Amino acid sequence: MYTAWTKHLKTEKEKSDFQREILSARPVLERQAQLIEEEEATIERAEGNFDNPNWDYRQAYNIGYRAGLRFSKKLIDLDQQTKENK
Numbered sequence: 018m019y020t021a022w023t024k025h026l027k028t029e030k031e032k033s034d035f036q037r038e039i040l041s042a043r044p045v046l047e048r049q050a051q052l053i054e055e056e057e058a059t060i061e062r063a064e065g066n067f068d069n070p071n072w073d074y075r076q077a078y079n080i081g082y083r084a085g086l087r088f089s090k091k092l093i094d095l096d097q098q099t100k101e102n103k
Contacts, residue, residue: 018036018095018097019091019097022035022036022039022092050090053086056086057083057086060079064079
């Protein structure tokens with residue numbers, strides 16, 4: 018689990034209690050990951066329409082949107098054991 022989940026808490030008890038709450042929400046987070054993957058697939062299907070005169074702006078938007086989706090997916094993957102490096 019990433020330290021970002023608990024870095025706002027001061028005591029070890031608060032951190033362990035909060036971690037327990039997050040872990041109990043695993044089914045919800047797994048479903049959220051599935052929804053994010055569906056959204057990523059939707060974006061991939063929509064890309065490649067070069068006939069649109071605003072294609073370059075749309076592509077830039079999609080790249081940023083996918084970066085946000087990847088970050089969300091990374092954050093809710095509770096099996097990750099690495100810590101954030103700042």
